[in-house]
Amino acid sequence: QVQLVESGGGLVQAGGSLRLSCGASGAIYGNNLAWFRQAPGKERDIVAAISWIGGHTYYKDSAKDRFTISRNNAKNTVYLQIDSLKPEDTAVYYCARDSNFGASRLGFRLSDYEYWGPGTQVTVSS
Numbered sequence: 565q566v567q568l569v570e571s572g573g574g575l576v577q578a579g580g581s582l583r584l585s586c587g588a589s590g591a592i593y594g595n596n597l598a599w600f601r602q603a604p605g606k607e608r609d610i611v612a613a614i615s616w617i618g619g620h621t622y623y624k625d626s627a628k629d630r631f632t633i634s635r636n637n638a639k640n641t642v643y644l645q646i647d648s649l650k651p652e653d654t655a656v657y658y659c660a661r662d663s664n665f666g667a668s669r670l671g672f673r674l675s676d677y678e679y680w681g682p683g684t685q686v687t688v689s690s
Contacts (some may be wrong), residue, residue, distance in 0.1 A: 566590055566679040573684030576649055580688075584644040586659030586681055592616075594665040597635060597642040598677055601686075606624035608658065608673045610646065622670050626670050649688045656683040 567589035576582055577582035584599070586630065598613035613622040622632055622684035632645040642659055 566661060568661060568679055568681035568683035570657060570659050573657060573686045575687045575689065578650055578690050580649050581645070581647045582649065582686060584684060586642045586644075586645070586657070586658055588640040588661065590640065591637075592635070592642070592661065593637045594641050596662045596664075596667055596670055596676075597633075598622075598671070599631075599633060599644045600658045600660060600674070601644070601653075601676055602652045602683075603652075603655040610628045610676060611657070613670050614642065616666060616672050620670055621638075622672055627634075640667075643661075644689055646686070649686075650690045651688045653686060654688050656685050658683045659661075 570586045572584040594616050595615050599611040600608050601611050602608040610624050611627050614633045630647045635642045659681045661679040663678040
């Protein structure tokens with residue numbers, strides 16, 4: 565059973581930075597990973613994704629300037645660096661892992677990912 569656990573969320577002031585981490589219970593080598601977020605009253609949506617070899621990334625247009633996704637396969641961990649935080653970044657952030665080994669296509673939809681963490685709350689005050 566694959567388990568993902570996010571950490572690093574919290575309450576920060578606008579303009580600050582956070583680094584979210586997501587640890588996996590098993591090896592993540594060979595799996596594409598992603599970060600999604602869900603703001604109050606809104607649907608869960610992609611923020612960024614990273615391919616299994618780490619060389620290819622996808623960012624939602626609104627996340628390209630301030631968000632950076634990375635991974636450390638040796639530590640079975642994926643990260644999301646968020647800079648210049650804005651109140652509209654307030655959301656629960658979820659990491660996700662796909663179920664296909666070595667998938668060539670990097671997905672950006674909820675249905676592209678099978679395993680999910682419980683989420684970590686990020687609250688940005690103005």
